[in-house]
Amino acid sequence: MRTVEIGSAGDDRLADYTRLTDAGLRTHLEAEHGLFIAEGTKVITRAVAAGYPVRSMLLGRARLGDLPALGEACQSMRQDVPVFVVPDDVAESLTGFRVHRGALASLSRRPLPAVRDVVGAVRRVVVLEDLVDHGNVGAIFRCAAALGVDAVVLSPRCADPLYRRAVKVSMGAVFAIPYARMTGWYDGLAELKASGFRLLALTPDDRAAPIAGALCAASRVALLLGTEGDGLSARWQDEADLTVRIPMNPAARAAGVDSLNVVAAAAIACHLLTQPD
Amino acid sequence: MRTVEIGSAGDDRLADYTRLTDAGLRTHLEAEHGLFIAEGTKVITRAVAAGYPVRSMLLGRARLGDLPALGEACQSMRQDVPVFVVPDDVAESLTGFRVHRGALASLSRRPLPAVRDVVGAVRRVVVLEDLVDHGNVGAIFRCAAALGVDAVVLSPRCADPLYRRAVKVSMGAVFAIPYARMTGWYDGLAELKASGFRLLALTPDDRAAPIAGALCAASRVALLLGTEGDGLSARWQDEADLTVRIPMNPAARAAGVDSLNVVAAAAIACHLLTQPD
Structure with a gap:
């Protein structure tokens, strides 16, 4: 120096x-x-x-x-x-x-590993579809790393975890957890499925299954989180094995508070995802 | 109009x-x-x-x-x-x-109710000590309301939930959950204790008890969340019945990712706090 x-x-x-x-x-x-x-x-x-x-x-x-x-x-x-x-x-x-x-x-930067290389030997993966906000990407990496998620997979258009604000909000957690970027969006989940991951699509939809109950059984789980505004695409929801939700308070729903922001939802989901069976 | x-x-x-x-x-x-x-x-x-x-x-x-x-x-x-x-x-x-x-x-604005009026008949309360960032206050109100926390209590110096950015980040959840502000900080928790609340102080400290296990027993629980930088004051930690933590991944700790941001921690804690017994 x-x-x-x-x-x-x-x-x-x-x-x-x-x-x-x-x-x-x-x-x-x-x-x-x-x-x-x-x-x-x-x-x-x-x-x-x-x-x-x-x-x-x-x-x-x-x-x-x-x-x-x-x-x-x-x-x-x-x-x-x-x-x-x-x-x-x-x-x-x-x-x-x-x-x-x-x-x-x-x-x-270093060359990003292929998806198969980061998910090869692990059990708990978070997959981000098209998140736009670098701060949210950084905050989700921080949650995932701190709570013990094994790897993060990004859709082709998801915001860059190494962009300054993402790095800052993550407090450096983007360096602490392996991640990879899919080469294609449409068939991006196929590789995870083929590797034996059960794909859970997180949604605020009332009709989805409560997430806690969906986690016990499967050994390899990939949790799909969608973009801040529109949530997961129909394509990815269809590709998922199950859509899951974080249970909301019915009274709050009636008052119009019917969802969590994506970071709060990710925090809860990562916490549940990493609980010992 | x-x-x-x-x-x-x-x-x-x-x-x-x-x-x-x-x-x-x-x-x-x-x-x-x-x-x-x-x-x-x-x-x-x-x-x-x-x-x-x-x-x-x-x-x-x-x-x-x-x-x-x-x-x-x-x-x-x-x-x-x-x-x-x-x-x-x-x-x-x-x-x-x-x-x-x-x-x-x-x-x-309307006159704020007294602390005893918002906690009188409820079971699950979140108490915020001296949070500075209005966005964080708004985000925590959104989590608390959406997940079914009954009320929020603020320390005297905690940032205002009706400040524009707090209202915005909360998506209006600040209107959906009752809240009150303590008149004093030093003895502010005494009233909650006297009302039979078990006070749980959330901290990143390794030696604290895992939060999930601490929640089952008590019927009335007040969860204390501290300021963004320094966490809860020593005074409030001393006043609490128990300090609790969200379990972190040991490998992440070793890599320096040893905490969650206050909103992520609040989201997980509110989720656990509102699970049916």
Whole structure:
């Protein structure tokens, strides 16, 4: 690790950190250069521990005190990582948000494993169909990892778990649980079925079976969670072995409170999914 | 209901809607005038159905199509509610955020009931200590209401459930579940204890008892949830009958994922709390 003082936001060496708040631009930039951004010493440390190589780090002058901890995180890497130290206002103008909370790191992505490789030897899988909100994806990864789900599988269009906000909300849990992305949506579940997973589609629909009762029997379970607005597609509900629901309070339904948000539902479902039989 | 065209953001009649994004200012304004803001036809309808009187509504021209549904919501009120119709740019400059999503309504608060009145005849209560984030408060109300918790009790400094963002995130669940605010923090739990509630303090602490096992026995349970950063105060943990935890995956703990966010934890705890014995 070596510190490099940079005075201007236009410096080419800072290109990885440009316009971090522009999701559209970032999606292109990160895919093209195979990178992602982690924030804060704790999360950066977890990313490094999970084996992601650091391209560089960015530190506002106000947070120079973080250097020793960052150095410690990087010790395992045997790599000469540049730490760009910039005036705080330059850091903020560059990234579009406040950096006084700590360091940023740009890390290299790794090739994602195939679905069969992450689900091969495991029992409890969560499958996310087309979630749009990066914060929700991060929060669900945090639940899944903390509670002991074995792996996460994403539909082709599901939001990226390594996007900055997902990484941040997950508190680094996106590095702690194996995940893979399906290559096709329409037949994406076939592979899980063929591997002996019982597919449970979570829905707020009253007619679905209570989830707790559906979990006891099966040895391999894949829980399907749908997008924030519309829930699971008809295709995936049809493909599932069973649709399941978290029981709601009838009085609340009558008052119009008839569902949980996707993270709360995922938390409860992951908890039930990971209970010992 | 009668529509009133207003052309300028400076018009005194729009005072309820000024600077909605300024939390500090709003806290004063709303307390002083005893009002709160609800967004969108669905949530406004729920507030009206719960008995909150409407002071006025605000509609950008682009959303004039919402008028019939809003009129329907107000029918029960027998009240002459002004609906201020303003150009979209005026609405946005006034409120500081995009109003094309629908109407805003300013509603009157009602005196909060005393703690003893909301917990008097119920079995399952959630108690929030000093939560700071309005979104988290709203999300926890949504979980509590949807899953069938009977009432919510707030510490004196806990964020306001009727603040705009809390109302929005709750999807109107803040109107669907009775709640009260303690008058004192230090002795706030004494009243619940005296009413025969078993107090369970939720913590990520490894040494606490698994929550599921702690719930079977007691007939009246109050679940204590602490602030986002520091968790429950030492005082409240001492006052509790038992500290409880949601079991975490040991491998995740080793990788640094050692807790759930407060909403995910609340969702799981509310689910367990409301299971039939």
